[in-house]
Amino acid sequence: xxxxxIYRSGIASSVYSCGLKKTGQYDLALLRFPKPACWTGCFTQxxxxxxxxxxxxxxxxxxxxVRLLLINSGxxxxxxxxxxxxxxxxxxxxxxxxxxxxxxxxxxxxxGVIGEPLPKERxxxxxxxxxxxxxxxxxxxxDAIMTTDTKRKISELSFYSHGQLFHIWAMAKGSxxxxxxxxxxxxxxxxxxxxxxxxxNLLKDVVDESFNKITVDGDMSTNDSVFLFxxxxxxxxxxxxxxxxxxxxxxxxxxxxxxxxxxxxxxxxVVVKNASGVEDAKKAASKIANxxxxxTAIYGEDPNWGRVYAALxxxxxxxxxxxxxxxxxxxxxxxxxxxAKDYSxxxxxxxxxxxxxxxxxxxxxGDASYNIFTTDLSYEYIKINASYRS
Amino acid sequence: xxxxxIYRSGIASSVYSCGLKKTGQYDLALLRFPKPACWTGCFTQxxxxxxxxxxxxxxxxxxxxVRLLLINSGxxxxxxxxxxxxxxxxxxxxxxxxxxxxxxxxxxxxxGVIGEPLPKERxxxxxxxxxxxxxxxxxxxxDAIMTTDTKRKISELSFYSHGQLFHIWAMAKGSxxxxxxxxxxxxxxxxxxxxxxxxxNLLKDVVDESFNKITVDGDMSTNDSVFLFxxxxxxxxxxxxxxxxxxxxxxxxxxxxxxxxxxxxxxxxVVVKNASGVEDAKKAASKIANxxxxxTAIYGEDPNWGRVYAALxxxxxxxxxxxxxxxxxxxxxxxxxxxAKDYSxxxxxxxxxxxxxxxxxxxxxGDASYNIFTTDLSYEYIKINASYRS
Numbered sequence: 001x002x003x004x005x006i007y008r009s010g011i012a013s014s015v016y017s018c019g020l021k022k023t024g025q026y027d028l029a030l031l032r033f034p035k036p037a038c039w040t041g042c043f044t045q046x047x048x049x050x051x052x053x054x055x056x057x058x059x060x061x062x063x064x065x066v067r068l069l070l071i072n073s074g075x076x077x078x079x080x081x082x083x084x085x086x087x088x089x090x091x092x093x094x095x096x097x098x099x100x101x102x103x104x105x106x107x108x109x110x111x112g113v114i115g116e117p118l119p120k121e122r123x124x125x126x127x128x129x130x131x132x133x134x135x136x137x138x139x140x141x142x143d144a145i146m147t148t149d150t151k152r153k154i155s156e157l158s159f160y161s162h163g164q165l166f167h168i169w170a171m172a173k174g175s176x177x178x179x180x181x182x183x184x185x186x187x188x189x190x191x192x193x194x195x196x197x198x199x200x201n202l203l204k205d206v207v208d209e210s211f212n213k214i215t216v217d218g219d220m221s222t223n224d225s226v227f228l229f230x231x232x233x234x235x236x237x238x239x240x241x242x243x244x245x246x247x248x249x250x251x252x253x254x255x256x257x258x259x260x261x262x263x264x265x266x267x268x269x270v271v272v273k274n275a276s277g278v279e280d281a282k283k284a285a286s287k288i289a290n291x292x293x294x295x296t297a298i299y300g301e302d303p304n305w306g307r308v309y310a311a312l313x314x315x316x317x318x319x320x321x322x323x324x325x326x327x328x329x330x331x332x333x334x335x336x337x338x339x340a341k342d343y344s345x346x347x348x349x350x351x352x353x354x355x356x357x358x359x360x361x362x363x364x365x366g367d368a369s370y371n372i373f374t375t376d377l378s379y380e381y382i383k384i385n386a387s388y389r390s
Numbered sequence: 391x392x393x394x395x396i397y398r399s400g401i402a403s404s405v406y407s408c409g410l411k412k413t414g415q416y417d418l419a420l421l422r423f424p425k426p427a428c429w430t431g432c433f434t435q436x437x438x439x440x441x442x443x444x445x446x447x448x449x450x451x452x453x454x455x456v457r458l459l460l461i462n463s464g465x466x467x468x469x470x471x472x473x474x475x476x477x478x479x480x481x482x483x484x485x486x487x488x489x490x491x492x493x494x495x496x497x498x499x500x501x502g503v504i505g506e507p508l509p510k511e512r513x514x515x516x517x518x519x520x521x522x523x524x525x526x527x528x529x530x531x532x533d534a535i536m537t538t539d540t541k542r543k544i545s546e547l548s549f550y551s552h553g554q555l556f557h558i559w560a561m562a563k564g565s566x567x568x569x570x571x572x573x574x575x576x577x578x579x580x581x582x583x584x585x586x587x588x589x590x591n592l593l594k595d596v597v598d599e600s601f602n603k604i605t606v607d608g609d610m611s612t613n614d615s616v617f618l619f620x621x622x623x624x625x626x627x628x629x630x631x632x633x634x635x636x637x638x639x640x641x642x643x644x645x646x647x648x649x650x651x652x653x654x655x656x657x658x659x660v661v662v663k664n665a666s667g668v669e670d671a672k673k674a675a676s677k678i679a680n681x682x683x684x685x686t687a688i689y690g691e692d693p694n695w696g697r698v699y700a701a702l703x704x705x706x707x708x709x710x711x712x713x714x715x716x717x718x719x720x721x722x723x724x725x726x727x728x729x730a731k732d733y734s735x736x737x738x739x740x741x742x743x744x745x746x747x748x749x750x751x752x753x754x755x756g757d758a759s760y761n762i763f764t765t766d767l768s769y770e771y772i773k774i775n776a777s778y779r780s
Binding site (some may be wrong): 045046047048049076078079080081082083084113114115116117222292296297299300302304305306307309310312313314315316317318319321322324333334336337338339377378379381382383386 | 435436437438439466468469470471472473474503504505506507612682686687689690692694695696697699700702703704705707708709711712714723724726727728729767768769771772773776
């Protein structure tokens with residue numbers, strides 16, 4: 001604890017703009033816990049994982065608690081070779097020198113352009129002021145971690161367990177390079193619920209049901225991370241209560257990410273049901289949710305279910321094409337592999353004008369199901385991504 | 391043989407417009423061989439294969455020669471259930487009644503919208519005139535099989551084998567739903583080179599090196615077909631000479647398809663080399679060639695090699711991220727997993743302004759390689775596909 005630091009919502013925080021973003025917006029955030037935080041994380045499965053991912057995983061292995069979190073946007077510190085790790089160590093050592101906090105109790109997390117060396121001197125120069133200032137967990141922290149995001153993404157929640165009140169505070173960033181596992185996103189979740197050994201699986205279970213069920217463009221980032229920190233004291237508490245609360249926060253944030261998908265106007269829940277197994281349902285939902293032809297049809301508000309059917313066939317899932325039914329919300333499009341008898345172009349078009357709807361694919365092959373939230377593929381997506389770096 | 395039919399380039403042909411295309415352009419083509427043609431085919435691996443695919447495969451199994459080919463555009467006869475097959479049988483029986491040609495010696499091939507019943511009566515009404523008229527293998531036939539294609543795609547070639555002159559005539563359609571295996575495309579290749587038992591593998595080998603190495607949007611169609619017909623008489627001939635000639639025709643047509651990719655301005659050859667195995671090289675090339683982020687960067691002429699690196703990491707291929715090098719043509723972008731020391735933004739930007747260039751990924755892990763031709767993802771792609779059906 002340091003005199004003068006203000007702790008609110010579980011943490012003390014400060015933000016800064018050191019010029020990593022050309023817009024001059026906040027690009028650095030420092031989060032400090034009131035006590036060493038027990039933590040865990042889920043990370044990208046991208047083989048070209050960025051330096052901060054490699055570093056965080058090595059810390060997790062060591063099993064030390066965490067005192068401080070430095071997050072930057074505007075540079076991903078990805079594809080930066082061994083120097084990327086050296087730069088992280090340089091910064092954590094610098095914080096140690098300035099604050100007395102052990103460098104191995106500091107996590108660094110980055111998002112932004114891939115392939116540019118981290119401007120460590122610029123970040124380093126901002127550290128004294130970042131460590132000096134402090135406020136609670138405020139909106140500006142969620143702003144400082146954004147890149148192409150248009151909206152800040154935060155979620156807070158309180159819940160009782162064994163008669164005691166606990167809290168979860170969380171923030172996320174992400175709007176492109178979004179696809180399991182994981183999306184290009186950083187998620188930070190802090191709780192005063194006491195966490196112990198079972199924390200690892202619990203987070204993975206929750207991530208599988210939330211952040212791993214969204215896609216914007218089928219691309220997996222080098223920097224995806226979901227961090228969970230606990231500053232809870234020993235207390236009688238029920239992990240199911242916590243898991244429910246955590247799931248609620250994770251689903252809220254993952255919806256916010258897909259809602260803010262690059263160029264997205266619509267959120268569509270692709271539901272594959274009655275598959276012969278979950279893997280088949282997943283393959284099918286994933287192929288449909290990432291099909292450019294399906295996504296442009298959603299953008300064009302065209303109930304072109306034939307493209308859904310074609311993508312399903314290309315998914316590698318196992319099913320009988322003559323038993324497939326497809327509907328948009330509750331309106332039938334295809335039944336038994338062909339146009340439904342009660343097909344109504346008007347009714348389907350009406351559903352596609354909504355900002356949210358479901359495409360439901362019934363394989364009639366078993367009882368497994370899976371769903372993924374996707375977006376439309378629009379002119380704006382192209383615009384954002386044809387010019388993002390420059 | 392029928393009096394009055396004109397055979398040129400190996401076939402007699404006629405075209406018609408029966409209103410399957412809203413534009414009123416040719417949508418029916420009839421091709422007739424001067425003698426029963428020995429044939430083979432490669433077909434889509436889409437599980438929801440269209441009725442004409444199922445029908446052609448059953449004919450191939452029977453092993454009968456082919457006399458006549460009816461091709462329509464504007465309707466794919468896909469997702470049409472058992473009625474789709476009944477409609478094909480109705481049409482082939484009708485041709486049998488009109489021409490005396492055994493219905494089992496007739497192939498029907500379709501491309502167009504998925505999920506609408508084939509307007510068989512309209513096609514049937516056109517048959518007498520289609521069977522009456524005749525000209526050689528002319529440009530209009532290649533036009534009649536087009537959908538969103540903007541250019542007709544034909545290829546002709548002559549070659550000598552054992553001192554004898556042989557010919558190949560071929561045409562293709564395809565510009566969207568293009569990805570191995572196969573693209574949304576129909577390809578018809580006719581030769582007077584005599585074919586016998588080895589024909590099956592030979593065609594597959596050629597298709598793997600040509601049509602299976604192009605992608606426009608990562609989607610696999612329900613109707614993809616490559617047909618190869620031989621009307622050659624017994625003759626001494628060398629199958630290697632034929633394979634070389636066939637490869638040349640197949641590569642020319644596959645380049646024409648990707649050049650005419652929906653909304654495409656650029657053709658980029660994604661080359662993965664020095665992989666530890668061909669499967670790894672293929673996974674990597676395929677993921678990069680289909681990444682929306684890579685394709686929008688190509689459209690924006692932005693040498694954002696970090697997206698190539700990220701897509702590579704997400705591909706599932708096995709390699710050491712710190713040994714990866716990436717170049718655009720001969721200009722280095724990334725070496726040993728980070729920005730190349732001799733990186734020149736200017737030199738790379740200059741390459742990206744070209745209509746054709748290569749992105750070369752060196753994994754430094756072995757000696758296997760694979761390449762795929764892809765296109766940029768543009769506003770025009772969205773425009774074409776947000777409104778194609780209507």
